[in-house]
Amino acid sequence: MNLIESQINNNVLILKLNRPDKFNSFNRPMALELIEKLNEANTNKAVRAVLLTGNGKAFCAGQDLAEAMDVNGPGIKTIVEEHYNPIILKIRELKKPVIAVVNGVAAGAGANIAIACDIVLASENASFIQAFSKIGLVPDSGGTYFLPRVVGFNLASALMITGDKLTVEDAQKFGIVYKIFNSENLLEEAVKFCETIAQMPTAAIAQTKHLLNNSYSNTLHQQLQQEGKEQVTSAKSYDYNEGVNAFLEKRKPSFKGE
Numbered sequence: 371m372n373l374i375e376s377q378i379n380n381n382v383l384i385l386k387l388n389r390p391d392k393f394n395s396f397n398r399p400m401a402l403e404l405i406e407k408l409n410e411a412n413t414n415k416a417v418r419a420v421l422l423t424g425n426g427k428a429f430c431a432g433q434d435l436a437e438a439m440d441v442n443g444p445g446i447k448t449i450v451e452e453h454y455n456p457i458i459l460k461i462r463e464l465k466k467p468v469i470a471v472v473n474g475v476a477a478g479a480g481a482n483i484a485i486a487c488d489i490v491l492a493s494e495n496a497s498f499i500q501a502f503s504k505i506g507l508v509p510d511s512g513g514t515y516f517l518p519r520v521v522g523f524n525l526a527s528a529l530m531i532t533g534d535k536l537t538v539e540d541a542q543k544f545g546i547v548y549k550i551f552n553s554e555n556l557l558e559e560a561v562k563f564c565e566t567i568a569q570m571p572t573a574a575i576a577q578t579k580h581l582l583n584n585s586y587s588n589t590l591h592q593q594l595q596q597e598g599k600e601q602v603t604s605a606k607s608y609d610y611n612e613g614v615n616a617f618l619e620k621r622k623p624s625f626k627g628e
Contacts, residue, residue, distance in 0.1 A: 432478025
């Protein structure tokens with residue numbers, strides 16, 4: 371059984387976490403398989419957007435605790451350094467948009483992986499839980515980096531200390547979730563959304579993603595300089611010329627992501 375199901379539809383790589391009986395909690399094989407799929411997405415020119423979701427009732431319940439507690443298992447240090455840290459870095463460094471489609475509970479590392487994605491879509495059954503404090507752990511998978519920047523310092527602190535469940539409605543109100551869809555047609559609507567993104571000028575989207583990543587550490591002066599450099603580069607692209615010509619000719623543009 372593949373622990374990550376994958377297929378490409380209309381330039382969208384659909385990745386499904388596939389341990390539904392374990393609420394898609396991560397073990398080492400699934401984590402390494404996801405890293406491999408993200409690496410492939412970066413080099414495959416047929417992929418212009420990535421959709422990440424889970425099979426079954428959950429998006430991802432975080433770490434498989436049986437593996438974490440196994441004396442013969444990889445251990446927490448390896449789990450963090452070789453599983454979650456690379457996954458987060460791959461998502462942020464991927465030169466293509468990554469859209470999380472949260473179909474149910476997203477807990478612990480599962481919540482933070484979703485939040486690290488470029489866009490989060492969700493069903494009305496979705497929820498987000500910083501479950502770490504419930505078992506005496508601290509947040510990982512970039513949670514202490516991304517969540518305060520999305521929802522604010524105090525709210526992130528409260529969610530991480532209490533481990534309270536965040537409903538999908540509140541998650542949208544606080545800026546985590548972009549759109550909510552009915553669970554019956556979540557995947558269908560999410561695929562349509564991602565296919566639309568995939569037909570956009572994805573090279574410029576990759577540059578935008580790079581700028582957003584740098585904005586966390588740059589000064590305003592540095593960010594303005596970086597924007598200027600990226601804008602000069604994008605103005606030399608095929609997609610820029612196509613977009614402008616299509617606008618002037620009053621037709622739909624045909625972007626290539628180049």
